[in-house]
Amino acid sequence: MVWESSSKRKESWDALIQRADRLAEKYDSVKELLLFYAKLLCAQKEIYERLRSRKGWLPSGLLEEDLTVVRVMMPELLRSIEKSGTASLVEEAKLLLQASDDEIDRMLLEQWRAPSDASFFAKAFLQPYARWLAESGARPIDRDLGEGENHCPFCGGPPQLSFLLNKEATAESGNRDLLCSTCLTSWPFRRVVCANCGEERPSKLGYFQSPEYEHVRVEACDTCRHYIKGIDLTRLGLAVPLVDEVAAAPLDLWAQEHGYTKIELNLVGL
Ligand SMILES: [Zn+2]
Ligand SMILES: [Zn+2]
Structure with a gap:
């Protein structure tokens, strides 16, 4: 079966890298984070392109089987982080290289x-x-994860973020999608509902913003005390959800100070 919705709104690795570089110039307080993330994205792009251009090979959907091809690319990622990571990541990279x-x-x-x-x-x-x-259509078969609308329908992964997008020219308020933290595809999700526990009562759901990031909000739930960040593409169409989510790091600090736990930490650990 071909996975059809995987092509929905997914930026190229280059678009992600360029956005990270651009936002690093814009937001001084998170410049280092974004420069690190840009380097990480470059390393991820390299892995992706080597997998994709490998002649006569397609992933099977069974990681155990694919490992012989996939694992040889790990040292490259480790060496990249060794050059650009935080002290603790550098140390971990050195250990993993051995x-x-x-x-x-x-x-x-x-x-x-x-x-x-x-x-x-x-x-x-x-x-x-x-x-x-996801792009080649080989559905993971050795991954038995949580089901339910708050998990990726392709691979079962938890959501990294949510985003609002006008899918039809006539839609006024925009649809809400979740983006998978594992395969980076997205799927539609109801607008007013907690992406962790499914709470639907509006009185239990809070939205918080800061003037610095007008298109990003913290979507918090007072029932399970979890939150996710939402990127509003109806306000800023050129935002790139995965990267803008990282750039709005101060909102994570705010949410965590207020006792909320993130559903899924991003790759800069926030
Ligand atoms: Zn997924
Ligand atoms: Zn909840």
């Missing part, structure tokens, strides 16, 4: 089967693989 194939495989399979936003290297590494899976 790890055996078995250890790398175990780390990747564990993340694939039970994803954790704390597992930086595995999450960052698997995004380009999973994106290519």
